[in-house]
Amino acid sequence: MRTTNIERNTSETNIRLSLNLDGTGQSSVATGCGFLDHMLTLFARHGRFDLDLSCEGDTWVDYHHTVEDVGICLGQAFAQCLGDKKGICRYGDIVLPMDETLMLCAADISGRAYLGYDVDIPNPKVGDFDTELAEEFMLGFVREARITLHFKQLxxxxxxxxxxxxxxxxxxxxxxAAAIDPDFAEEVPSTKGVL
Ligand SMILES: [Mn+2]
Known part of the structure; x- marks a missing residue:
């Protein structure tokens, strides 16, 4: 099982997180931001990751620090769980429909942080959540996970x-992308030998 625990305390947020990449999609998420909880519950369910996450953040300011720092911790956890990346498929992609929305997402577990974010969100708020924070979350995540990630809203x-x-x-x-490819289980999927 590829699992890890993260604890990160700053003057802005206190976060505890446990992640199992080879889970079943069970999650318990309490970040103090209801919309972010909803998003991370979906993320865990669809990734079949087990995620236990609590955050006490300075939400009296706004949700910025909470959302960014949760992205950072999740990225750190993802990188720790992957370890030497031996045997992983490395690439993943989907074009995911949700009613009128069609979202392309592609990832390369490359060891290099990059975010392509071609997303056009019509409203600055959904509930009390500032929608621009989604990009901050993804940036925090890719920097720490050191993956290449693209979103393109079709x-x-x-x-x-x-x-x-x-x-x-x-x-x-x-x-x-993180799944083990049984045909290459003992190999790092790069001609460089390292990811
Ligand atoms: Mn919903």
Whole structure:
């Protein structure tokens, strides 16, 4: 089982996280931001990752620090779980529909951080969540996980659908990319020999 625990305490957030990449999609998520909890529950379910996450953040300011720091911790956990990346499929992608929304997501567990974010979200808020924070979450995640990640919104009008499609697509794509390919279980999938 590829599992890890993270604890990260700053003056802005206190986060505890446990992740099992080879789980069944069970999660317990309490970040203090209801919309982020909804997104991470979807992410875990569709990735079939087990995720236990609590965050006490300075939400009286806004959700910025909470969302960014949860992204950072999840990225750290993902990298720790992958270890030397031996046997992983490395690449994953999906074009995920949700009603009128169509979201392309592609990932390369490359050892290099890059985020392509071609997403056009119509509303600045969904509930009390600032929708621009989705990009901050993804940036925090890719920097720490050291993966290449692209989102391209092919269609979409409803803000909730667009964000939900992003997080579902992220789960599905990472599940694929992190999965062990039985034919290459003892190999690092790079001609360089290292990822
Ligand atoms: Mn929803």
């Amino acid at each position: 269609a979409g009008k409803n803000t909730h659908h667009i964000l939900e499609a992003m997080f579902k697509a992220l789960g599905r794509t990472l599940r694929q």
